[in-house]
Amino acid sequence: MANMRRGNFIPMAMLVGSEDVPSYLPPAFHVMLKPSGPICNLDCTYCFYLRKEHLYDKGTSFYMPDDVLEEFTRQYIEAQQVDEVHFGWQGGEPTLMGLDFFRKVVELQQKHRKPGMKIKNSFQTNGVLLDDEWCRFFKEHDFLVGLSMDGPKELHDAYRVDKGGKPTFEKVYRALNLLQKHGVEFNILCVVNRINADHPLRVYGFFKSEGVQFIQFIPAVEGTQDGVTDWTVRPDQWGKFLCAVFDEWVRKDVGKIFVQQFEVALEAWLGFEPSLCVHSKTCGNCLAMEHNGDLFSCDHFVYPDYYLGNIMETPLMQLVASPFQRRFGLDKRDKLPRYCLQCPVLFACNGGCPKDRFIKTPDGEDGLNYLCAGYKRFFNHIDPYMRLMANLLRQGQPAWLIKEVLRQKEQPKQKVGPNDPCPCGSRRKFKKCCMNKV
Numbered sequence: 001m002a003n004m005r006r007g008n009f010i011p012m013a014m015l016v017g018s019e020d021v022p023s024y025l026p027p028a029f030h031v032m033l034k035p036s037g038p039i040c041n042l043d044c045t046y047c048f049y050l051r052k053e054h055l056y057d058k059g060t061s062f063y064m065p066d067d068v069l070e071e072f073t074r075q076y077i078e079a080q081q082v083d084e085v086h087f088g089w090q091g092g093e094p095t096l097m098g099l100d101f102f103r104k105v106v107e108l109q110q111k112h113r114k115p116g117m118k119i120k121n122s123f124q125t126n127g128v129l130l131d132d133e134w135c136r137f138f139k140e141h142d143f144l145v146g147l148s149m150d151g152p153k154e155l156h157d158a159y160r161v162d163k164g165g166k167p168t169f170e171k172v173y174r175a176l177n178l179l180q181k182h183g184v185e186f187n188i189l190c191v192v193n194r195i196n197a198d199h200p201l202r203v204y205g206f207f208k209s210e211g212v213q214f215i216q217f218i219p220a221v222e223g224t225q226d227g228v229t230d231w232t233v234r235p236d237q238w239g240k241f242l243c244a245v246f247d248e249w250v251r252k253d254v255g256k257i258f259v260q261q262f263e264v265a266l267e268a269w270l271g272f273e274p275s276l277c278v279h280s281k282t283c284g285n286c287l288a289m290e291h292n293g294d295l296f297s298c299d300h301f302v303y304p305d306y307y308l309g310n311i312m313e314t315p316l317m318q319l320v321a322s323p324f325q326r327r328f329g330l331d332k333r334d335k336l337p338r339y340c341l342q343c344p345v346l347f348a349c350n351g352g353c354p355k356d357r358f359i360k361t362p363d364g365e366d367g368l369n370y371l372c373a374g375y376k377r378f379f380n381h382i383d384p385y386m387r388l389m390a391n392l393l394r395q396g397q398p399a400w401l402i403k404e405v406l407r408q409k410e411q412p413k414q415k416v417g418p419n420d421p422c423p424c425g426s427r428r429k430f431k432k433c434c435m436n437k438v
């Protein structure tokens with residue numbers, strides 16, 4: 001590992017022999033790329049990336065060199081056993097690399113692409129540097145852009161400030177409009193923190209009024225020795241936030257607006273494994289790579305203990321398939337406390353992200369997720385609605401018919417009687433179908 005500060009450190013992936021899992025290369029995996037390391041042009045209060053700067057020696061150039069970029073591109077494509085390969089660009093702030101860097105990215109992807117392989121890029125940005133040229137590039141090369149925005153101005157500006165502590169909403173709002181003007185595919189990544197969590201409908205309503213169709217809510221959580229930081233969302237806030245947004249969405253927006261948490265929950269109620277790592281049974285297939293080729297187990301575990309090796313020295317495939325990385329992913333399931341194993345919503349929650357498992361269960365066992373109370377509230381609240389949507393889908397009906405069912409039940413214009421056909425289209429009587437399910 002080129003110049004990370006950690007004394008005589010042996011990459012964990014090399015410690016074979018002491019592990020109880022064999023090497024295994026998943027057919028597809030994802031590496032979150034940090035071409036500018038942790039460097040960013042903003043200074044958001046809750047950002048954990050900025051604190052990573054100190055992991056590297058003073059004077060380190062946080063700029064991914066051409067040889068690392070090409071080597072990663074080649075190895076990453078070679079390792080994937082699927083027809084569509086996703087590159088994820090993150091930071092810090094990736095726009096700081098400049099557009100020419102990403103022109104090179106696209107060229108190298110074409111150079112190393114296997115015949116018939118599709119390549120997609122996703123690009124997470126704070127939006128401040130976006131302009132027409134960036135947006136034309138995104139559109140031309142079919143990038144999916146994630147724009148970080150925490151709601152309307154007063155809520156967004158609570159924590160998302162620049163290096164001088166000044167608000168950033170106007171610049172980010174400009175970026176949102178530019179993305180829309182150029183028809184770039186984008187989603188909003190909204191960090192739910194101690195302040196905006198009390199305003200779920202203002203946050204959601206704002207995005208909706210701006211025509212946003214894809215939203216991800218990410219809970220802001222950081223544990224400290226004394227508890228949590230003062231911007232960390234409280235578990236009850238997180239649960240109430242999700243429930244309030246869900247109640248609005250399920251009545252008005254299913255099929256029109258896609259909220260990642262709700263889509264992923266529906267997967268669980270349909271009997272599939274949730275596709276979001278936070279709620280999947282195991283993880284370990286979403287790694288992170290620094291500007292210099294240093295590979296870590298996950299973007300949330302960029303610490304010396306989770307350093308797998310450098311792709312310029314050890315093949316990426318070997319690092320991903322290493323017993324250490326497999327164990328990292330399996331621990332998500334294997335280290336669940338008994339409290340989770342007995343939980344009725346385990347199938348949807350799976351204990352949440354290991355980085356947030358720092359509280360004790362009611363009977364004193366370690367390893368419970370700090371957000372547990374919020375997750376419990378949310379998953380229990382959505383249960384009847386999810387069952388209904390899952391049933392609709394199993395019957396070959398669209399999930400959005402739930403809006404009609406709820407409208408009939410809650411504010412019928414022309415009341416549907418218990419013996420009338422169910423509005424979900426099942427051809428069964430309302431009383432025998434959806435009437436008592438929600």
Ligand code: SF4
Nearest residue numbers: 277278283298353354
């Ligand atoms: S540690 Fe958390 S964020 Fe990282 S891959 Fe696992 S679940 Fe996902």
Ligand code: SF4
Nearest residue numbers: 340343349351372376
């Ligand atoms: S809701 Fe709580 S108890 Fe249930 S699986 Fe999630 S973290 Fe564990």
